[in-house]
Amino acid sequence: MENLTIADLPGGDNFRDVTSIFVDAAADMEPGAVILREGFTLQDAMSAFEIGEPRLDSGMAGDADQRPPFDIWAPLLPQEICWIIDRSFSHEMLWHAGNTLAHTVFTCLYALVLSEMHPEDMPYRLNNDALRPPELIPVVLRASICGLLKCCDLSWRELSKGHVHDTEDWQSDKGDTSLLEGMSVQNVILGLDGAITWLLRAKKVPDPWATALIARLNLRKALLQVMNANIFKSASGFLDLVNIARNQLKTVRTYPSPALEPESTAHLAFDPYIARKLNSTVPIRVIDVPAVTETWDAIDALLDGWDEQRLLSMTPIVSTWEIAGNLRAWLPTPPLRMPYIRSSTQSVFYDGLLVLNKYNSAWMIDRFFFETLGVSYQSVMNFVDRNSKSQWPHPWADIQRGHFKLMTEYIRALWYNPPRRRRFLMKVLVDLHIYYTRLIGIASHLPDLPSTEVMRHIPACALIWRLSVIREVVLSGFLLELYTSEEKSFAYWYASQVIEAHLACLDDVLLAMPPDCPTDREMRFQHSLLTALQAMTIPMFALSMPLMSFAWRQMHANFLRRYKWAFGVGYDLSSIPVVAVPNFDNFTHVCGRMLQDQTFSPSGSLKLAQSILTQLIEVRAIGGYAGLWTEERMQLLRILADGCQRLQGVPDTMAEMPSFDVGLLKWDPQINPWFPVLEPEGAERRRNVHMRRAEPYPPAS
Known part of the structure; x- marks a missing residue:
């Protein structure tokens, strides 16, 4: 290889050392000082380094980028x-x-x-x-x-x-x-x-x-x-x-x-x-x-x-706002609104002073009790103050302020982008539990009341909303495609447990609910929908088990990372047990029992869910607070019913599970927000495969 001389270097050999010029110019500067022209930052200086990548060098213009000068007054057709x-x-x-x-x-x-x-x-x-x-x-x-x-x-x-x-x-x-x-x-x-x-x-x-x-x-x-x-x-x-x-x-x-x-x-x-x-x-x-x-x-x-947004501005019902916000997240069409609309919708709901431009905190908590128990906030206060055994006055003012902040932030969060929305719901669960604890404290000073007395169920107000939020946190993981294959079985099982607690809560409250009022109709719709969802989550828990590695130690570590929101230090502020806490040990035991269950039918459970959803669609029993969003709620029911239909090729019994190809289950949020579909050839393949007895899965340890 030939030796290169200075003349061979790019730019020729006519170089002069200018170091002294810069040294003299910087003589009066302190060590570490930087002189920047107006508008020029350290990031600009770092960006000025030549790295040979035109896309990252905003000042570099290649030959292909040359263009004629722009003439403002060039005549146009x-x-x-x-x-x-x-x-x-x-x-x-x-x-x-x-x-x-x-x-x-x-x-x-x-x-x-x-x-x-x-x-x-x-x-x-x-x-x-x-x-x-x-x-x-x-x-x-x-x-x-x-x-x-x-x-x-x-x-x-x-x-x-x-x-x-x-x-x-x-x-x-x-x-x-x-x-x-x-x-x-x-x-x-x-x-x-x-x-x-x-x-x-x-x-x-x-x-x-x-x-x-x-x-x-x-x-x-x-x-x-x-x-x-x-x-x-x-x-x-x-x-x-x-x-x-x-x-x-x-x-x-x-x-x-x-x-x-x-x-x-x-x-x-x-x-x-x-x-x-x-x-x-x-x-x-x-x-x-x-x-x-x-x-x-x-x-x-x-x-x-x-x-x-105009329709929402004329809707002074908090539950309807919640329904509309959830439907925008669940339904693939219409797609999620652009950020400008989501921001202005939040401004319409709460401008930092008033809700819907005219309602204060008293109205907000009044709607909360009316839409959950069918009674006004004033009725609750009057009943508690007359019948409470407590020697101390109840902190109604603090409860009202805390409730107002909690609920306005919650409703506005329904118009966040999906990941941000899910993170907010995780955080708000602690506040909802503290609120639930305070209502239990108030109810504990009341005399024993019959189950048909609505005031007995005051704490259920917060619990119903909290269980709804937990369910949304868990199911939104499928919508956002967060779960690995190994995590899906636990997510479906935990969702079924949360739904079970929610159904039990609704059963209690419905005993005291005035019949055929909007709250009663809404709760009965929610009860039917939750029953159908539970009939879908349980078979999906069973069908997803083959996706697990059954390496329980590693699965437990993943569980702690995924569900850390359920074990935050904020819960330590309350002495009341948290309802519907995810429990990995219970999950491992249920897995063993499910594999040995000779009576459970995955396809039968899905047919039950489809029957419930179809009945809701046919009689249009959509509930009391859907309002102008009834058709969108019907669309959700149709998607869920169609999801049940698309899964009709799954095994009839747990004994058929080894012959079922779990790889045929495909999760696509554009088709169904929470549940997979069975590929068309799945049902045909299942009919052609010789059925054999289930072989034992690795035991839980």
């Missing part, structure tokens, strides 16, 4: 303006989907130069091209971009309230770029109205493009008005705005923008690498823009979310 507006809608929906502004909205270069797009700044040199009216840019396009940025501003303000989580649900980084924070909504609407008026009166844009542009401007205007509206001021007015937006969206779909030729100037309106010129440390990421039909679908889902 009306259909090109339509295309730019449609693409800006797409980028807005991509931001709502969790991407950064620098990679979505700000890639539209017109959004960065609005201050230069005034009509009076329009160069006189522009030719008066009849096909490309110069006013399209400073009048029509500018109004649309202003509306886009103001919608993003209003969304940003809602999202920044902290109801959803920055960098987890959405990206708050603006890159020091304006979202027209200082411009009023009314001024933006005036600009949109002015653009619409120009299109109608100037007659410079022929149909169908004039109609297409007007529909897009009206759609932007309606979206802006909905975002800026007070839903409590006029629910009917809010609905009118949503319907206007729906109508304009329908028109926009009817007049789609065309696919542009590759040489069209409109393509230069978007620069996917603009983040390198913004004050942003986020690595460059080029996001594929979806088909415009997907954008319209996303806006349609946004409008559906607003419509549901």
